[in-house]
Amino acid sequence: EVQLLDSGGGLVQPGGSLRLSCAASGFTFSSYIMTWVRQAPGRGLEWVSAITDNAGSTYYADSVKGRFTISRDNSKNTLYLQLNSLRAEDTAVYYCARDKVLDYWGQGTLVTVSS
Amino acid sequence: QSVLTQPPSASGTPGQRVTISCSGSSSNIGSNFVNWYQQLPGTAPKLLIYNNNQRPPGVPDRLSGSKSGTSASLAISGLQSEDEADYYCATWDGSLNGRVFGGGTKLTVL
Numbered sequence: 001e002v003q004l005l006d007s008g009g010g011l012v013q014p015g016g017s018l019r020l021s022c023a024a025s026g027f028t029f030s031s032y033i034m035t036w037v038r039q040a041p042g043r044g045l046e047w048v049s050a051i052t053d054n055a056g057s058t059y060y061a062d063s064v065k066g067r068f069t070i071s072r073d074n075s076k077n078t079l080y081l082q083l084n085s086l087r088a089e090d091t092a093v094y095y096c097a098r099d100k101v102l103d104y105w106g107q108g109t110l111v112t113v114s115s
Numbered sequence: 116q117s118v119l120t121q122p123p124s125a126s127g128t129p130g131q132r133v134t135i136s137c138s139g140s141s142s143n144i145g146s147n148f149v150n151w152y153q154q155l156p157g158t159a160p161k162l163l164i165y166n167n168n169q170r171p172p173g174v175p176d177r178l179s180g181s182k183s184g185t186s187a188s189l190a191i192s193g194l195q196s197e198d199e200a201d202y203y204c205a206t207w208d209g210s211l212n213g214r215v216f217g218g219g220t221k222l223t224v225l
Contacts, residue, residue: 044117044217044219045152045160047213047214050214059212100207101166102152105159107159108159
């Protein structure tokens with residue numbers, strides 16, 4: 001059974017940092033593109049970042065470019081998102097999802113940016 | 116302001132057929148596959164349709180997707196109360212070099 005487990009969220013002050021993790025199981029993690037999507041409270045879905053199967057290429061939304069870094073450790077079946085220079089508008093539930101079609105999603109982890 | 120345009124709301128009565136539209140441009144829908152997701156309150160989104168009109172295992176055939184030019188649509192026939200949810204379209208945008216979502220459509224079953 002495919003499972004994605006998001007973790008690492010929490011309360012952080014503006015300008016602070018967090019690292020989110022997504023632990024994958026039930027499939028060959030190293031064969032899939034992986035993606036982060038976020039959802040601000042009461043708002044729609046926003047694509048954040050994606051990384052190819054071998055980490056050879058990464059992609060970012062303009063809203064996070066230069067502040068967030070996506071990475072993966074295929075030996076640990078884990079996807080990461082490093083969030084730096086956080087702003088209030090980054091407050092959201094962050095989901096990891098599998099493949100280009102986002103066929104499986106994690107349960108999400110809440111990031112709250114507030115002083 | 117989302118790159119893909121969806122109506123904010125839609126509604127129907129049990130048994131009816133409803134359609135949700137998703138409008139884009141040549142750089143996104145016009146040149147890439149469209150996927151549709153359902154999100155129930157407090158839960159993660161679920162893939163309903165991929166590659167314009169393909170259903171993953173377990174998604175009933177009363178749900179269907181289509182695409183024409185720079186627009187796509189999701190049709191739900193035989194509407195049921197459990198279909199009440201938010202629905203999102205998504206695709207890749209070659210100009211933005213990123214994936215884009217519609218703003219979402221809240222479906223109400225009256």
